[in-house]
Amino acid sequence: MSDQHLLLLSILTPFAGAIGIVLLRQRPNLREAVTLLSATLVCIIVVTIFMRFDNAGLMAVDIAEPLPGLKIRFEIESLGMLFALVASMLWLITSIYAIGYMRQHKEKNQTRFYAMFAIAIGSTLGIAFAGNLITLFLWYELLTISTYPLVAHAGNKKARHGARTYLGILLGTSIGLLLLAILITYNVAGTLDFQQGGILAGKLDPAWSGLLYALFIFGIGKAAVMPFHRWLPAAMVAPTPVSALLHAVAVVKAGVFTVLKVTIYIFGTDFITSSGANDWLIWFAGATILLASLIAMIQDNLKMRLAYSTISQLSYIVLGALLATNTSLLGAALHISMHAFAKITLFFAAGAILVAAHKTDISDMGGLGRAMPITFGAFLIGSLSIIGLPPFGGMWSKWYLGMGMVETGQWLLLSVLLASSLLNIAYLLPIPARAFFGKAPDGTTHHRIKEAPPSCLVAMTITSLACVLLFFYPDPFYELAMDIGGTK
């Protein structure tokens, strides 16, 4: 099969899966089999594309031309390849997890859940393989819309309210700011294709570049740069598998991925540094890193704490993009994958605690670690990777991000990065520590609580092992990320 077909197949498979899921709504076992089957298929297809991918000849597929000169185009390049690999692998693992979780938790409307989940992943792959800004925007909006029912899943007032915030901020920023930025870009450059070195250099007055760049950075609400971060905590009303895959991996990474794409292929790193477009924006990202970490410290709800941690970690990637040097871009791209594996482990653990012990607040989790050793063991590994300690994958991305700051002489930002690492320790490590060594608030021991369902444990184990593996063998992601850094 030709590469073009594989590319289209990888995007279409989740949609076909969604149709299958809806058709088999009366038979839950078969329905879940369809989810697993399409997740496996997508994973195999994306890995195959990766094996064949050599970056020498970029290949593109044009689907349609809705506006003169603006095509719906897909293409494979390193950054998209990296994102697609992460998303498709983690969809498979999350599907295993979700089946155990949703059944144990006796959630309603599971057909809708699995179908929308598949559509969301299809849209994510569409973003990863988008060949120009307009195609990316199309899938970006589709991702927002398809995840809305997942956030509103519970259907009660709290869920509706959370989903409203979610949608309001994501659609609001994308229509109000991102679309405007895209239109201005098109008006100035006459094209929206992703090109090495950017399309704006020499066409946009450098004085305006900072403003346009700001429209992009804030317009991409999915990157959750403050003050447009409120949607992510609001989305935590969703079932945990959604928070795990979509709000730690697919949706948020789609945001920072778009930021990286815009930085590298629309502005071009040289244009950003020469025009000073990033001068003041880096402080927004820096402030987000610190503030979100500080807010995370005071959250007692575990998922909320993880959500604010995600906001903070996303700004690492945004910062890497804004610095626009080869090393910082390498760090940013690596962080997409490293943070994905670590944060999904943490969310899996949070969901397992909810399912097995029915606890959401950290203050109630004292002593729980002895009843659920695997869950909290995985949580510990995930935390250490987020903090960026060896021997866990999270170290590499932080290393290169830090290197990037040293290269550009941004000492203040480097201290922000280090302070944030300390804050990570302060808000993550007490959770497993209290669980293993602390006592329950009322002094009783948790002898009635057992571990989460096996499928949840399997998923958690795989992702936490991946965190370790990525320290010793980060090569696939590293090589892809190196390509982006401008060796091409």
Place this chain on the structure above:
Amino acid sequence: MIEQNLCLLLVVIPLIAAPVTAMLPAGRTPWFFTLTITWLCFVLSIWQLTIVLDGSTISYELGGWAPPWGIEYHIDALNAFVTLIVSGIAAITLPYALRTVENEIQRRDTSLFYAVFLLCFVGLLGIAQTGDVFNLFVFLEISSLSSYVLIGMGQRRRALTAAYQYLIMGSIGATFLLIGIGLIYAETGTLNMQDLHQRLQPILDHRTVHTGFIFLVVGIALKLALFPLHLWLPNAYKYAPSAISVFLSATATKVAVYVMLRIVFTVFSIDFLKITSTEFIFLMLGAFGVLVASTGAIFHYDIKRILAYSSIAQVSYMVLGMGFASTLGVTATVVHMFNHALMKGALFMAAGAIVLRIGSSKFENIYGIGRQMPWTFAAIFIAGLSLIGIPGTAGFISKWYFMLAALEQQAWLIALVILFGSLLSVVYMWKIFEALFFHRPTNTSPPVSEAPLSLLLPMWTLVLANIYFGINTDLTVSVAETAVRLLGITAYHE
């Protein structure tokens, strides 16, 4: 033979069919007869469009009287496009009408209903086809009078008030229009549009011409429900029978926009627009219309009423496009005429399906109904996304052109208004989505079933058209560009 008389046949066939329909026995016969007529006209209108697609024009002399003495039908891409919209929407509304009309109109009135429907159809087609301003006025009155009747046939007694309100406002509009036509006739002695254009050019600074122009613009603005002359519309669309809400919302205001384009650009000229600063007035009224109507939609709790307010906002976008007075701006207007017919048609069809099953379109009665009518809900959802302007739908194409036109002239404030209007449409559409799907049902009414297939098929044809014309714009954009070129509009330059 047929080809030579095509543009006249499009008007004459339904005109003759109307009285015939009135004499048919009540029941399904008049429906079937009307269905055949609308489909015939649809085919003819496609034929007509293919002839003028390359930028040529058809000139037809009624009764062999040479213009400017006789009435001339002058067809270019714009006329043919509007005719296509009107006949296409009529053809797709008729299959939908069968069940909803049986539900809402008494059986003995069906022949009359379809006869009046055909008259309204003739009126709208005639407006689109004719090249003579007085003839245009006559057709406008035919369509208006018949739509008063159609709206008044709504189930609730409030329909009569709504129709009466519309009648008053519509008559005032018609009077203004007639005075305007009279004034320019007094100045030039001709009623033929092409001829008027020639004769008006040397006397564009005459006070009488200016007065006539103002009367014409105000009259048409009433018909297209331009802010602040829009108050008749929400009630009219809310209380009209479902099929009529669909037909009128998708065609009537669009035809009025067409009249505005014709009068402003063909009869007068783009230069006249610029020397009188009318473009600025259009921009202001359009911008205010978008904001006021979209905000108004947010504060209502009734699907049909929200959609009606949204129609006012969408028409304001079209006026905004005219206000740019550039190729891109008017292209956006013409493209949006077509796209808005697709989205509003689909939305009102879905609202009608809910009315058929529940008997109401108020939120309090329809909470959670989307779960029991998944196909209807999905149709509202996709057409709603198109209305918002999500990429991949027809609405995005329109919005893209409006925005490009604004950015081209660096009209930042207008660009922000367009985007803000989109955001407001997110709010009011999402209110509908939430109420229909995520809200728990409040009353313990018996479960309802999905809408019948005769409603779903036309609805989904329009929904899929929304997606198709969002991905493939060969037809819409090329027709619009040809039409705009023929209107004598040039690209914007500083």
